Amino acid sequence: MSRADILARYRAVRAHTREICAPLRTEDYVVQPITDVSPPRWHIAHVTWFFEQFVLGKYAPDYKPYHPDYAFLFNSYYNLVGERTERPKRGLLTRPTVDELWAYREEIDARMTRLLESCDDATLAELLPVLEIGLNHEQQHQELLLTDIKFILFQAPLYPAYREDAPAAARRADTGWSEFEGGLVEIGHDGNGFAFDNEGPRHKQFLRPFRLANDLVSNADYLRFMQDGGYSRPELWLSDGWDVAQREGWQAPLYWLEREGRRQTFTLHGLRELQPDKPVRHVSYYEADAYARWAGKRLPTEFEWEHAIVQAGAMSAVSGQNQPASAKPTSLKLRRPGATAGKPGLVGQVWEWTGSAYLPYPGYRAPEGAIGEYNGKFMVNQMVLRGGSLATPAGHIRPTYRNFWHPDKRWQFTGIRLAEDA
Amino acid sequence: MSRADILARYRAVRAHTREICAPLRTEDYVVQPITDVSPPRWHIAHVTWFFEQFVLGKYAPDYKPYHPDYAFLFNSYYNLVGERTERPKRGLLTRPTVDELWAYREEIDARMTRLLESCDDATLAELLPVLEIGLNHEQQHQELLLTDIKFILFQAPLYPAYREDAPAAARRADTGWSEFEGGLVEIGHDGNGFAFDNEGPRHKQFLRPFRLANDLVSNADYLRFMQDGGYSRPELWLSDGWDVAQREGWQAPLYWLEREGRRQTFTLHGLRELQPDKPVRHVSYYEADAYARWAGKRLPTEFEWEHAIVQAGAMSAVSGQNQPASAKPTSLKLRRPGATAGKPGLVGQVWEWTGSAYLPYPGYRAPEGAIGEYNGKFMVNQMVLRGGSLATPAGHIRPTYRNFWHPDKRWQFTGIRLAEDA
Amino acid sequence: MSRADILARYRAVRAHTREICAPLRTEDYVVQPITDVSPPRWHIAHVTWFFEQFVLGKYAPDYKPYHPDYAFLFNSYYNLVGERTERPKRGLLTRPTVDELWAYREEIDARMTRLLESCDDATLAELLPVLEIGLNHEQQHQELLLTDIKFILFQAPLYPAYREDAPAAARRADTGWSEFEGGLVEIGHDGNGFAFDNEGPRHKQFLRPFRLANDLVSNADYLRFMQDGGYSRPELWLSDGWDVAQREGWQAPLYWLEREGRRQTFTLHGLRELQPDKPVRHVSYYEADAYARWAGKRLPTEFEWEHAIVQAGAMSAVSGQNQPASAKPTSLKLRRPGATAGKPGLVGQVWEWTGSAYLPYPGYRAPEGAIGEYNGKFMVNQMVLRGGSLATPAGHIRPTYRNFWHPDKRWQFTGIRLAEDA
Amino acid sequence: MSRADILARYRAVRAHTREICAPLRTEDYVVQPITDVSPPRWHIAHVTWFFEQFVLGKYAPDYKPYHPDYAFLFNSYYNLVGERTERPKRGLLTRPTVDELWAYREEIDARMTRLLESCDDATLAELLPVLEIGLNHEQQHQELLLTDIKFILFQAPLYPAYREDAPAAARRADTGWSEFEGGLVEIGHDGNGFAFDNEGPRHKQFLRPFRLANDLVSNADYLRFMQDGGYSRPELWLSDGWDVAQREGWQAPLYWLEREGRRQTFTLHGLRELQPDKPVRHVSYYEADAYARWAGKRLPTEFEWEHAIVQAGAMSAVSGQNQPASAKPTSLKLRRPGATAGKPGLVGQVWEWTGSAYLPYPGYRAPEGAIGEYNGKFMVNQMVLRGGSLATPAGHIRPTYRNFWHPDKRWQFTGIRLAEDA
Numbered sequence A, B, C, D: 001m002s003r004a005d006i007l008a009r010y011r012a013v014r015a016h017t018r019e020i021c022a023p024l025r026t027e028d029y030v031v032q033p034i035t036d037v038s039p040p041r042w043h044i045a046h047v048t049w050f051f052e053q054f055v056l057g058k059y060a061p062d063y064k065p066y067h068p069d070y071a072f073l074f075n076s077y078y079n080l081v082g083e084r085t086e087r088p089k090r091g092l093l094t095r096p097t098v099d100e101l102w103a104y105r106e107e108i109d110a111r112m113t114r115l116l117e118s119c120d121d122a123t124l125a126e127l128l129p130v131l132e133i134g135l136n137h138e139q140q141h142q143e144l145l146l147t148d149i150k151f152i153l154f155q156a157p158l159y160p161a162y163r164e165d166a167p168a169a170a171r172r173a174d175t176g177w178s179e180f181e182g183g184l185v186e187i188g189h190d191g192n193g194f195a196f197d198n199e200g201p202r203h204k205q206f207l208r209p210f211r212l213a214n215d216l217v218s219n220a221d222y223l224r225f226m227q228d229g230g231y232s233r234p235e236l237w238l239s240d241g242w243d244v245a246q247r248e249g250w251q252a253p254l255y256w257l258e259r260e261g262r263r264q265t266f267t268l269h270g271l272r273e274l275q276p277d278k279p280v281r282h283v284s285y286y287e288a289d290a291y292a293r294w295a296g297k298r299l300p301t302e303f304e305w306e307h308a309i310v311q312a313g314a315m316s317a318v319s320g321q322n323q324p325a326s327a328k329p330t331s332l333k334l335r336r337p338g339a340t341a342g343k344p345g346l347v348g349q350v351w352e353w354t355g356s357a358y359l360p361y362p363g364y365r366a367p368e369g370a371i372g373e374y375n376g377k378f379m380v381n382q383m384v385l386r387g388g389s390l391a392t393p394a395g396h397i398r399p400t401y402r403n404f405w406h407p408d409k410r411w412q413f414t415g416i417r418l419a420e421d422a
Helices: A003-021 A040-059 A070-074 A087-092 A098-118 A121-155 A219-227 A239-248 A285-294 A302-311 B003-021 B040-059 B070-074 B087-092 B098-118 B121-155 B219-227 B239-248 B285-294 B302-311 C003-021 C040-059 C070-074 C087-092 C098-118 C121-155 C219-227 C239-248 C285-294 C302-311 D003-021 D040-059 D070-074 D087-092 D098-118 D121-154 D219-227 D239-248 D285-294 D302-311
Strands: A177-180 A183-187 A203-207 A210-213 A256-259 A262-267 A270-273 A351-357 A383-387 A403-405 A419-421 B177-180 B183-187 B203-207 B210-213 B256-259 B262-267 B270-273 B351-357 B383-387 B403-405 B419-421 C177-180 C183-187 C203-207 C210-213 C256-259 C262-267 C270-273 C351-357 C383-387 C403-405 C419-421 D177-180 D183-187 D203-207 D210-213 D256-259 D262-267 D270-273 D351-357 D383-387 D403-405 D419-421
Touching: A003 A040, A003 A098, A003 A121, A040 A070, A040 A098, A040 A121, A098 A121, A121 A262, A177 A302, A183 A302, A203 A302, A203 D203, A210 A302, A219 A285, A239 A285, A285 A351, A302 A351, A302 A383, B003 B040, B003 B098, B003 B121, B040 B070, B040 B098, B040 B121, B098 B121, B121 B262, B177 B302, B183 B302, B203 B302, B203 C203, B210 B302, B219 B285, B239 B285, B285 B351, B302 B351, B302 B383, C003 C040, C003 C098, C003 C121, C040 C070, C040 C098, C040 C121, C098 C121, C121 C262, C177 C302, C183 C302, C203 C302, C210 C302, C219 C285, C239 C285, C285 C351, C302 C351, C302 C383, D003 D040, D003 D098, D003 D121, D040 D070, D040 D098, D040 D121, D098 D121, D121 D262, D177 D302, D183 D302, D203 D302, D210 D302, D219 D285, D239 D285, D285 D351, D302 D351, D302 D383
Parallel strands: none
Antiparallel strands: A177 A210, A183 A203, A210 A419, A256 A262, A262 A270, A351 A383, A383 A403, B177 B210, B183 B203, B210 B419, B256 B262, B262 B270, B351 B383, B383 B403, C177 C210, C183 C203, C210 C419, C256 C262, C262 C270, C351 C383, C383 C403, D177 D210, D183 D203, D210 D419, D256 D262, D262 D270, D351 D383, D383 D403
């Protein structure tokens, strides 16, 4: 990429964060209703701090910290970088104000621009991989901003809408299945183009023949599970899942309400009637797993999922990487980020829970230093999700991408695709 | 009072709330760092709701609720009025926004003005006592606003100042004691002028001869207690107090910091050097009691306190009520609200913990209906404070006024005056 | 008292603890179902440790600790004596075993016997007040043993009985009231005979005319309160009480059950049909206060209660102390400890909640040293109970005796007597 | 097996539980210091209830429950069987007493004997698989009894010993490594002989070449990790592990103490000096993983582990199953249960944490009915351990056996074997 291209990409990613925040009121930036949800003011500062800490701090000549307290305030979890605000207390702070944080962003953007324009080629080559991580990092926070904003607005009994435009139209179902032969297959990123460290090394997995549902589980499907006693039959649930469901009183996915006898769901467009044909969203791994057991199926492993997508020939639509070993026709397609998800068989509508624990691939080593804390240290107690959601930015939907959350989390845009042995 | 006087008083009280909020940034209105501290946005709406609920709702012709959800959102604890937001969750809400709540205030003020100008005399006579409670209620929240704002600003590592003007100058100490004979004395409000229900009925208490310190315990006094091991000697403490001090790691009053070897204290004027001659503030009852035990003294009872103030002839400076039975000269004076507290012997600088539990006076009956929830239902587990602080509005410093808090609370402007048997 | 009398008294008190434990199985000695309830193995060791620590440790020649760890294990709350097992962890220990603790008791009894028989008169005179506190202390734990055993046995779904003999017969009600003139009265112990430090100094209180119910509130009375929505009407409750009742789901007194449509109550005699005429037991202060408000009455203050008992001339039945100032006939009588409580008007059937907070009397000073931790440091957050229960040992029912518990406690033998202004 | 053999096996397994409990005092049977640890009285009743519920309840003619409450009391987690005591409350019960529970065991043993002697052959064939699960279940609880007894005795400051015989002698270290080629290998039980459902289906896994340490990590090894700051360097830890280590204040494995400057460790033989050459025990997965990262190695996957053991030809020493595909010489051996573990290279000294999450093997289906709750519903949030410990009964050490615990658990006999890529 030319310097102009690099700068253009930097500006585009940064501008998108601002677009996401445009509908917010100042108050919405401040609160943290649950520990998982960070205040938007924290997000916009934290992604900026990443560039200050890891790019300017290392490569900018005569670098001086923007503010002596910001590293403490906006470091998220990089233990090697120093102390930080305890996560559950992010929502107790009111200063620096939102305006001050936008000013902080502008100053860092100005410094980044100067650095990218003026540094020598060797420095540019050295900082580019870190810059790329920083941009991908900000894009991950763009999806988090949307999930967190949704949760924050949900607290108000007024159920305010985040956006006023019409939601995507309902789609028709494709109830078919795609079949795959399995065998000894290659899994993981091949190194062409950007990927997170956790997507490699590319390695072999042995898969038995399996089938994958062309379509996601819909709200109507999930309602049948509920009406068949899904939330009151322990034999359908993992033990830890049953415990949390009882303790939290789960009776439906997050954001589902019953108001005056009608089922509604809270969306970024405000409170809406439940659409039976849309994919069910905001279910935990426990619910996804219980649903699959009820349906007599199972969740796919992350290896089956990745192999299926590659087999389906969807890769060319996204990038040149991971060319399919064969071109067996299937109905699975990867959504091109930004495109409307109206067709069945597309992945990229919701993050799809897999039955795989988030663990290092064989031969995985975390990078040295604080950047090494990005992925590796979370490889326990979480389940892998594949695909992407309507909130996922461009470049974050690819066959090898590994998203991961603890199995009780529900505030992300998560859904269910079934699998079975062939 | 004439209608014009009534309206003027209503407007003055309401305007003062707005003045208190003037230095706030929008973000400061939203958070609730601990359950005790309510977000300012909640305060300004709640005091407004009180007038809507108890005055307009009952007396305004063709009354319609301003918003169907506001009663739910801004009811504080009136169980009889209906459901309400759980107290610890007040800080999770971002809507209605602060601007919307100021608009709510303006509309209610307009409706109140119309009602007060146009209702017939009988209605006016009937609503006046409720109006008076509403105004006193708002004034109580004015002090709470200041205590809560201080606590909120304290969360930020930047230690922002609420106000930029110079703090009150230090005063010289008066180390003397005033002596009182006691006997069978009259305690409680006599019914002339406004008082809260908990200040009556006026009744007899028998007091033994006692002495009251002319001055409050100072920061320098309290430092000596600390340096003598005050926080590590269980024999000085009540058992419940020792437990909370250990659990919370108390080593000094709230807001005291050590930075680079210097003692500082966080104030509404930002971080300041500790002033040895100023009264110690932000101590719990447990600390006040432990200090008194260490000093070989005790806290006064609320009856001794009230009797001493009346005896001291301080009443005339405040109102015509409770004329002293005698005019024995003492150094105790009640601060005229709004005046600078620079002279020794004045009460009204900090709320003074007494050794009396908050209980009903003999013959006390709570009023009927929701207004009856104002005071009576809190008469357990709390200790009485007397006097008033620099944050206390006019009309809330009088000899019979009973403030009350649980004995572990420290974020109010609380201090210590010693007593001993004569 | 002669040495023989002293020894006889020591042996009698100590023997009674053993009698109380006779029906226990070894397992019953070990558990601590809630923090308030101590395992019986802890009680029997702790009361023994008191004699070892405060009598033998000070007065026995050549004293050596029985075991180096016992002071740590069986100190309850004497901070000045040293570290101790955290209270909530008493029920995690299985060693020393119950047999080893009985052996500990025997050895300490032997040493105490030797000391009391052989010490010189001056030493005897000096240790006697401590011995007396030790015996009264053990008697307090005798009542605690019974309340704790009851709670422990209640955990088992089998509802085992502690004792097999028949419970006391039901009594007839006396629905009358006794009236008292009040005035400036003397309250507190006069120093003749043993009393705890918290019963003095004797001092004056001014009482307004009042009436006291001759009889306790019965189960039938309390059922009417329940059937009238007592547990679902917040206007009847103190705010802190309402909170705890909601949080804990209170719908009836502790130990009340509904089984197959019948009301039953768990007693030391096992599960029994609820007896309408018996005094309601195992209610918290919050419930007692709510009941009184529902009934249009109030609880007596501890001063009214004490004055009434003295006025009623009940004292002569108990001891020579506190002779009544007058002999106005009333129906109130103090139960002679050990006697059956079958007659109306008797106090000593349940501990009676008063409306008085547990605070020091005017002029009270805690004794120096660890013994001073006995009463004074608990003088906050608790309410006074007067009278005594069927589990109260001889010598612990007297007009000036002040029992105290936090207002949410229900596992003690607590009940309700109403009062009203005359 | 003949009926006589079946009965002999039943009696032998049941008798061993009694042998394990022989050194206990009654008090030791009752407590539950942490939720993970069940009271021994619960263990002995629960394993008995299993036979009553699943064998007698289904196959015994004229079956009547031994006691109407026992199913409620001693069901552990079989949701389909009905309600049960909440797990954290097992230690609050004192009844039925230990003697009553031994009587319960005797009666069930008598009934089981009658059934096994007198049922027809078809019934015997049908019940045998359930009986076998019941016996393996009781053996699992035999190891739990020992881990739980150790934790219970550790609560007492007296550090009582469970057994008085001499502990196993220290062994010499074998610092070598065994190398394996990997490839597409078969994993899981082949169906010959008893195995739990989670050990199958047998299936293929692809392994890269790897090395496995011949010996376990020793106390001396682990001390070096500690002395190199192992517990204070976040970069060595998984994020969830770092959090729990900070929260719980971990500074060493469980049961390690420093007393008067010497390192000691609490064992079933009481408090002992730390033996440098013995395998480190009582470490969590988090500690095992951090140690491996510090050492520049990693933990083996469960597939590598199983393959290595099979390759090592250790199987013939244990059973005829899983004959090694090749006979490549290595130093790894499986301990014959019951034999002394004094030689290096043996597995079966501690349970060895693997880097594999506990998930179903491809094609796994839980059995129908309550028995199906045995293993499958725990397949989330836990890590697999392989091998066995000195507390593991005969028949529970085999190459395919999958033990599993949450990654923060430390009270099991858990240790560390390192692996690395070849």
